[in-house]
Amino acid sequence: MLVRIVIGGLLTVAAFAIAGRRLWYLFRLIRSGRPDAGRFRDIPQRAWAELAEVIGQRKLFKRTVPGIAHAFTFWGFTLLMFTILEAYGDLFDKHFAVPLIGHTAVLGFLEDFFAVAVLVALIVFTVIRLVSSPARRERRSRFYGSHTGAAWLTLLMIALVIVTLLGYRGAQTNTGDFPYGWWAFASHLVGRALHPLGTGVNSVLETVLLLANIAVIMGFLVFVVHSKHLHIIAAPINVATSRRPRALGPLYSTPNMDMENVDENTVFGAGHIEDLSWKQLLDLATCTECGRCQDACPAWNTGKPLSPKLVIMSLRDNLFSAGPRLLGAKGANGSNADGDGNNAPTLVPETITPDVLWSCLTCGACVEQCPVDIEHVDTIVDMRRYEVLMESRFPSEAGLMLRNIENQGDPWGLGGAKRTEWTAGLDFEIPVVTGAIPDDIEYLYWVGCAGALDERARKATQATARMLHDAGVTFAILGPKESCTGDPARRIGNEYLYQEQAKANIATMQEAGVRKIVASCPHCFNSIAREYPALGGNFEVLHHSQLLSRLVAEGKLSPGNGFAGSVTYHDPCYLGRHNRVFDEPRAVLSAIPGVSQIEMHRHREKSFCCGAGGARMWMEENIGTRVNVARTDEALGTGADVVSTACPYCYVMIDDAVKAAGREDDVRVLDLAQVLDESIGARVSPTETRG
Ligand code: SF4
Ligand code: SF4
Structure with a gap:
């Protein structure tokens, strides 16, 4: 018994010391990121996300088979915490049982059921990994670029946890130390196989496999905090502190994008790893390398160099290599640079290439798929902001678009005078707002640059206007006073131009007394409804599909x-x-x-x-x-x-x-x-x- 206690105790103390040291290091590393105070509001929504996404594994079920396998592994390991408690109790007392519930058939059954379920899940994961192996499918594999060696080691370690668990429980059934009856079916089956070895051998096996079980669990703990499996610890924190309800819709306004409070030390966007917020750094540490984002990414799927997974992994490599520097002295201005920040590897082009950065469509497919709520789009746009606002580096053809918005109010540079041309083909008049919008006009029809200026898109604009008119909806347009919402400028990283456009449009609409808007372009809809409120523009906004659907439902x-x-x-x-x-x-x-x-x-x-x-x-x-x-x-x-x-x-x-x-x-x-x-x-x- 003393041998069991000493070996088990030493293994545990050593593992906790190593893992604890690593966790403290990771905590300090992530805390070194820029402040981000907005991550602790909306507690009920965060609690719900924790329940649905962590406990319920909701996002993992978007892929049925791996989702079920992962859920059983997660739930299994949660329940198997009881077996860890029992293993430590057994070190001291061979007849240990969990107080109150330790002899119940329910606990014995559930422990064995989930032990077997985890083994089945491991087989499923093995098959998935073999079928989707990068060696077989190259770029089409969602594991392309992931650390596959670590993944195989993880599967092996989890298998060893279960095998040693069932092994020592099986031996216990033959030595009379097992607290459960036949409901613990798997342990009894293993026990039956070991029974011919006799009580003496089973007694030795019980001790050896018990210590092996504790050794594997402790080894797994050390491995987890040094590998991508850190997500077991980091994911619940990342989910709890992610944007709610989701990191889609409006772009996140990181604190360093306040254009009203700028001084010579202001760094717009993210050019070095220390420019990222602690939440962005936590994202990097949380990535499981599952490749779901990569699999969904239209850029990656069409042969571009951008993979959202590889972006996160590259930034993480940068973070870990920068660890000693980041944990050095803070800069005088409170930044995390150690005074030598400019010599640190840049995020672009040294960590990711410009082709990677500019391939992103901000479509959000990566964010939608990520099971641990990583916010790829915000980080990619933060890097674009640095490139555009600090370095003036961006694809030259986009420069024309930005100048056109700045000078003419639309990306093509056609000018406000053309914004009412599309109304010429209609057999009714559409009021153009010049002063205050009349009281008898319910909606401002926000036509959008493409809807007003592109020959093909104008047909849809005309159709929408005709139907609103037919349905008796009163509406007006801003005509030449309408200007680009700033969406393309914001997505390319020119936050300054976006905010100028947004503020001007908000002022125009507020002066006109606009309250309700129908927008034909989803980009305009997203900007006005979801992004303008942060700049003081609060309007009731519908997309034309929503209004048309309502008018059809109402019989209008x-x-x-x-x-x-x-x-x-x-x-x-x-x-x-x-x-x-x-x-x-x-x-x-x-x-x-x-x-x-x-x-x-x-x-x-x-x-x-x-x-x-x-x-x-x-x-x-x-x-x-x-x-x-x-x-x-x-x-x-x-x-x-x-x-x-x-x-x-x-x-x-x-x-x-x-x-x-x-x-x-x-x-x-x-x-x-x-x-x-x-x-x-x-x-x-x-x-x-x-x-
Ligand atoms: S937002 Fe960008 S990185 Fe994410 S899936 Fe779309 S194109 Fe890929
Ligand atoms: S970012 Fe999310 S979806 Fe992509 S590999 Fe990492 S965990 Fe998976």
């Missing part, structure tokens, strides 16, 4: 028989994933008698970007397959007559790809509003609506 618009055909609907990222507007566009299509809907394989929150987001619409795409071509191939693969969407960017990108594929004669690209408008009446001929 009656879809007719003017449209017939099959339609596949493409979810725009900034309407769907970023703002959860999935149902209303589909409700509009469902209400049209002649429409048969066909879903693409990737739809709703799994939708694949059209290639225009993140200001990519204004950048050359010279690497890999074009994203709009890849997405349009999926749409064409459904065999639908019409590819429909609800975003002028998506409309233009998909229309371009349909034409590039030579399919414009048999497949039409239409905004949702055009499909509904066409169904209502023959006011627009089918040829007119063809892009």
Whole structure:
């Protein structure tokens, strides 16, 4: 007995000393990040996220088989904490049982059930890893670039925990030390196999396997805090401190982006690892290298060098190599630089390359998929902010877009005078706001730059306006006073220009007394509804698909028989994933008698970007397959007559790809509003609506 206590005790003290030292180091490293005070508000939402995502494993179930396997491993290890308690009790007393519940059939059964479930899950993980091996599938493997050796070692260690556990429990059934009856079925089965060895051998086995079990658990503890399996400890903290409800929609305004309080020490965005906040550093430490983000990323899937997983892993490598420097003396201005910050490796181009940085579409597919709530988009945009605002480095073609917004108020530089041209084809007048918006006008129709200025997108704008008019909705437009919301400037990293645009638009709308807005562009919708409030602009904003859906439901618009055909609907990222507007566009299509809907394989929150987001619409795409071509191939693969969407960017990108594929004669690209408008009446001929 003394030998058991001494060996078990020494193993435990050594493991806790090593793991504790490492955890203290990691804690100090993460705490060295910039302050971020906004991570502890909304406690009920955070508590719910902890329940749903950590205890309930909600995001992991997005992939059924690995999700179930992971959930059983997590729940299994949670319940198997009782077996660890029993193992330590057995060091001192061979007949130890957990107080109160230690002899119950329920506990004995659950312990054995989850031990077996974990073993089955390990087999599933092994098969998944073999099938998805980077050696077999190269870039198509979601484990491409992950530390696969560490993953195999983890599987082995977990297997050893369970094998030694069932081994010593089986031996206990033969020595009379086991506290449970036959409900602990797996232990008794192992015991039956060991029974022929006799009581003496079983007694030795009981001690050896008990100590082996404790040794493996302690070894696993040390391994966890030195590997990607740190997520076992870090993930619950990361989930608890992530943006709520999700890190999508508005970009996060990190504290160093306050344009009103700037001095010579201000660093905009993130250029070195010390420019990241503690939460961004915690993200890096939490990544499990599961590759779900990489698998969903449209940039990676079309051959670009950007993988959100590899971005996080590269930044993490930078963080760990910078550890001694970060934990050195703080700079005089309170920054974390040790006075030699400029010699530290840059995030761009030394940690990730410019091609990686500028490939991002800010589509949010990575954030949506990440099971531990890592906020890739905010960190990528923070690096862009540094490149644009501190270094003036960005793709040259995007420079023209930024200058156009600055000088003309739209990305193409066409100017405000052209913003009302689209109204010329209508047989009714649309009031243009010049002073205060009249009381009898309910909505401001925010047309957006593309909706007002792009020839193809104008057709959707006209259709929307016609239907609002028909339904008796009173609305006005800003015309020449409308200016770019600043979305492309913000996504490319020019926070200064974004804030200038946003403040000017907010002032215009507040002076006009605007309260309710309907926006056709999801990017405008996202900016005005989700980002302008941070700058004092609070308006009630609807996307046109939401208003049209409501008007149809209220009977104010009656879809007719003017449209017939099959339609596949493409979810725009900034309407769907970023703002959860999935149902209303589909409700509009469902209400049209002649429409048969066909879903693409990737739809709703799994939708694949059209290639225009993140200001990519204004950048050359010279690497890999074009994203709009890849997405349009999926749409064409459904065999639908019409590819429909609800975003002028998506409309233009998909229309371009349909034409590039030579399919414009048999497949039409239409905004949702055009499909509904066409169904209502023959006011627009089918040829007119063809892009
Ligand atoms: S936001 Fe989209 S494009 Fe950017 S890294 Fe994430 S998945 Fe890839
Ligand atoms: S960032 Fe999230 S989804 Fe991507 S590999 Fe890491 S844990 Fe997995």
